[in-house]
Amino acid sequence: xxxxxxxxxxxxxxxxxxxxxxxxxxxxxxxxxxxxxxxxxxxxxxxxxxxxxxxxxxxxxxxxxxxxxxxxxxxxxxxxxxxxxxxxxxxxxxxxxxxxxxxxxxxxxxxxxxxxxxxxxxxxxxxxxxxxxxxxxxxxxxxxxxxxxxxxxxxxxxxxxxxxxxxxxxxxxxxxxxxxxxxxxxxxxxxxxxxxxxxxxxxxxxxxxxxxxxxxxxxxxxxxxxxxxxxxxxxxxxxxxxxxxxxxxxxxxxxxxxxxxxxxxxxxxxxxxxxxxxxxxxxxxxxxxxxxxx
Amino acid sequence: xxxxxxxxxxxxxxxxxxxxxxxxxxxxxxxxxxxxxxxxxxxxxxxxxxxxxxxxxxxxxxxxxxxxxxxxxxxxxxxxxxxxxxxxxxxxxxxxxxxxxxxxxxxxxxxxxxxxxxxxxxxxxxxxxxxxxxxxxxxxxxxxxxxxxxxxxxxxxxxxxxxxxxxxxxxxxxxxxxxxxxxxxxxxxxxxxxxxxxxxxxxxxxxxxxxxxxxxxxxxxxxxxxxxxxxxxxxxxxxxxxxxxxxxxxxxxxxxxxx
Numbered sequence: 298x299x300x301x302x303x304x305x306x307x308x309x310x311x312x313x314x315x316x317x318x319x320x321x322x323x324x325x326x327x328x329x330x331x332x333x334x335x336x337x338x339x340x341x342x343x344x345x346x347x348x349x350x351x352x353x354x355x356x357x358x359x360x361x362x363x364x365x366x367x368x369x370x371x372x373x374x375x376x377x378x379x380x381x382x383x384x385x386x387x388x389x390x391x392x393x394x395x396x397x398x399x400x401x402x403x404x405x406x407x408x409x410x411x412x413x414x415x416x417x418x419x420x421x422x423x424x425x426x427x428x429x430x431x432x433x434x435x436x437x438x439x440x441x442x443x444x445x446x447x448x449x450x451x452x453x454x455x456x457x458x459x460x461x462x463x464x465x466x467x468x469x470x471x472x473x474x475x476x477x478x479x480x481x482x483x484x485x486x487x488x489x490x491x492x493x494x495x496x497x498x499x500x501x502x503x504x505x506x507x508x509x510x511x512x513x514x515x516x517x518x519x520x521x522x523x524x525x526x527x528x529x530x531x532x533x534x535x536x537x538x539x540x541x542x543x544x545x546x547x548x549x550x551x552x553x554x555x556x557x558x559x560x561x562x563x564x565x566x567x568x569x570x571x572x573x574x575x576x577x578x579x580x581x582x583x584x585x586x587x588x589x590x591x
Numbered sequence: 592x593x594x595x596x597x598x599x600x601x602x603x604x605x606x607x608x609x610x611x612x613x614x615x616x617x618x619x620x621x622x623x624x625x626x627x628x629x630x631x632x633x634x635x636x637x638x639x640x641x642x643x644x645x646x647x648x649x650x651x652x653x654x655x656x657x658x659x660x661x662x663x664x665x666x667x668x669x670x671x672x673x674x675x676x677x678x679x680x681x682x683x684x685x686x687x688x689x690x691x692x693x694x695x696x697x698x699x700x701x702x703x704x705x706x707x708x709x710x711x712x713x714x715x716x717x718x719x720x721x722x723x724x725x726x727x728x729x730x731x732x733x734x735x736x737x738x739x740x741x742x743x744x745x746x747x748x749x750x751x752x753x754x755x756x757x758x759x760x761x762x763x764x765x766x767x768x769x770x771x772x773x774x775x776x777x778x779x780x781x782x783x784x785x786x787x788x789x790x791x792x793x794x795x796x797x798x799x800x801x802x803x804x805x806x807x808x809x810x811x812x813x814x815x816x817x818x819x820x821x822x823x824x825x826x827x828x829x830x831x832x833x834x835x836x837x838x839x840x841x842x843x844x845x846x847x848x849x850x
Contacts, residue, residue, distance in 0.1 A: 485683035488660055492677055493700035503700075507687045584687070 368555035380560035389545060390557075394564055397528045397541030400456065401572070404463025405524040409517065411464070412471025420479040420505065421497070430476070437469040445534045455538030459531035466527030467520040474516025478509025514580030521576045525569045542568075608636045609671065610752045610784045611657055616666035617809075618652055625809035626652045630666070632803060632812060634752065639778055639785035641795040643845060644805030650788045651680075652810070654754045657786065676750030676783070678758045682737035684729040684744075691716065691725035694743045708747070715743035718777065735766035742774075746781070755787040759794070771798055772826060779823045792841050797829055802841055806848035813848035816841055 329337065353373045361367040379386055415433065419426040441462060452458045482505055490500050532543020540548075542565045549558035611634040618627045626649035634640045644650045655661040656668050658677050684693045694715055698708035716722055719739040729737055738758055745753065755774075759767045771794060778785060789795050795802045796818055804814040816837065820828050828834050 483681070483683070485679040485681050486685065489677075489679070489683050489696075490700065491660065492658055492675075493697055495700050499700065503696075504685070507685070510687075 368553040371555040371559055375556040376559040376563065379556040380563060383557075386557055386560070390561060390564060393540060393542045393545040393561065394568065396539050397525070397532070397543070397565070398568065400459050400463055400528040400531065400541060401521075401524040401568075404460050404527060405467055405521055407460065407464045408467035408471050408520055408524065412468055412516070412520070413475050413513070415472050416475035416479055417501065419476055426476075433469060433472045436465065439465070441465055441530075442534075449535065453537070454535040458535045459528065459541075462531035462534065463524050463527035466530070467524040470516045470519035470523065472516075474512045474519070475509055478512030478516075479505045481512065482508045511580070511584045514576070514583060518573060518576040518580060521572045522569055525565070525572055529565055609633050610636055611671070611786065612667075612669045613653070613656070613663075614667045616656065616663045616668050618649070618656065618661060619664045627656075627663075627811065628809040629811050634784050634786050636751075636784050637782065638801060639787065639799045640801045640803060641785075641787040641789060641799035642803045642805060643789060643792055643795045643841065644810060644848070645807045645845070646790065648805045648807050649810030650805060651756050654756050654786065654788060657752070657754055670752065672751040674748055674751045676745035676748050676753040678738075678741055678745050678753070678755045680757050680760060682729070682734075682741040684737055684740055686729050689726050689728060690721060690732070690740050693729065693740055694747060697744055698747050711747045712743070715746040716740075718746060718780075719743045719773065733766075734762050735770060738762065738770060739773075742777075746777070749781075750783050753783045753785045755785065757788050757790070760789070760791075767794070768826075774798065775822070775824050792845065793829065793838050796834065796838050796841060797824070804841060804844045804848055814841075814844035816844075 350373050353370075357367070357370045357372045360370040361372070380390070415429065419429050444465075448458045448461055452461060486504060486508075487500070490504055495503070528541055529543040529546075532541045533547060536544050536547065542561050545561045546558055546565070549555075549561060611632070613630055613632040616627055616630040616632075617625070619625050630653070632640075632642075632653065642650050642653060652661060654677065656663050657670055658675055659670075662668075684690075685696065688696070691709075691712055694712040695708045698711055703711070713725075716725060719742050721736065721739050721743060724732070724736065724740075729740065732740065741758070759770050762770065775798060777783075785799070787795070787798055789798075796816075799818055800822070802816045802818060803812055804816070805811065806813045818837065820834070
């Protein structure tokens with residue numbers, strides 16, 4: 298090495314992170330230590346939660362004492378009891394949770410396969426994209442409720458129809474985000490491959506697909522959340538067979554079992570949050586290192 | 592990759608072999624824009640030819656034709672080697688691959704076995720002074736270091752003809768000068784022929800053995816200047832009156848052609 302490279306190698310290779318991780322957009326009046334900032338980020342949401350539970354008690358008190366309809370808004374501790382401690386209700390709740398999770402997972406899986414295949418097909422040629430993309434948008438615009446009688450008479454009112462509805466909910470973000478990611482490759486990178494005579498398959502596996510990963514995972518996270526929503530909504534339409542949380546919510550509502558109904562709603566919400574967080578975590582695991590470095 | 596349309600005789604008896612020979616090359620895009628018209632250009636072995644011209648004069652299009660990314664509409668464009676290095680304006684590194692794996696990429700695409708391409712990549716990385724950064728991701732590098740990685744990637748092809756499309760245009764002056772010196776060192780050490788596009792006249796004169804001046808669109812050659820300073824080139828040549836005079840002449844031709 299004849300040339301001095303020391304000056305170059307002395308350049309900082311990563312930007313120092315001096316600020317606390319979640320400092321907020323405004324400069325804090327006095328700087329919190331990272332640890333204090335973390336404590337604050339945990340404590341404040343808990344304070345809000347306690348306040349919300351308090352409001353819940355007030356509303357429940359109103360419905361119980363003033364309106365005389367205690368089953369409409371049950372006391373929070375009754376909901377917790379139904380959700381965690383009620384041995385009679387627990388098998389129903391767990392079975393419904395299991396069924397909903399199963400439908401959501403199968404629906405999401407199908408949406409991933411169809412969505413990625415659809416996007417990969419569209420990125421092969423401009424004319425294929427022109428021909429097929431409008432239908433992804435159409436799919437997004439169809440009021441699914443309008444299709445319920447059709448899906449019901451074609452596929453019955455049990456699991457297959459619930460899966461179809463779940464797929465229809467979850468498909469669009471997979472298609473659009475994957476397509477966007479596959480197209481995010483710039484011309485120079487593409488020509489680099491072209492100059493070496495790389496095949497379409499090589500271009501896809503070594504360039505387009507890795508480049509699409511961050512965007513694909515954003516789609517996956519959205520689709521996962523939608524698949525839970527889809528599975529529960531589908532329950533409301535197609536109530537035969539092994540029902541999920543949506544069926545349980547309907548049934549408990551009809552029986553005026555307020556605490557059990559709220560318990561099912563909370564479990565459905567928690568399922569949605571868990572799925573969203575899990576896929577966000579998975580995305581960071583797969584791409585975070587290089588995606589955030591840019 | 593050879594874009595030869597007719598076999599051309601090489602002239603081993605005179606010791607000069609032309610690597611790139613453009614005759615009356617024109618390129619018209621489908622939308623009717625004429626990028627190049629009547630371009631004659633040669634690059635011989637041992638030459639480092641720099642093309643200067645105003646923005647949008649089709650300088651980069653020359654490289655695209657030379658590499659086979661575009662085909663000339665009329666005229667003949669002959670390139671007498673398969674080993675062409677192409678350094679783009681951007682570093683075009685793949686952000687999910689480490690520097691080492693980025694430098695390996697071209698060999699990987701050409702089916703070179705893993706051990707061989709590792710070795711080649713390590714050599715090239717050493718040549719551009721990036722040793723120790725093999726495991727860094729491109730996002731962690733400065734602009735100059737990214738460009739070094741991009742150079743190293745092309746070096747793995749052991750190119751006979753090296754095409755540069757304004758590679759240092761986005762860098763600051765100091766980094767740019769340092770990379771110019773490194774490029775000259777590689778030119779002497781690796782004895783490739785260079786075709787370098789830039790809009791900086793002093794960079795053009797400093798780097799090359801010959802400067803070609805192009806006019807505005809449609810681009811054609813309006814002047815050629817031999818650069819007499821010997822290789823390896825002394826960085827201080829930039830501060831001599833002869834250098835300043837040549838820069839003045841090239842700038843003058845550029846202004847004339849732009850009118």
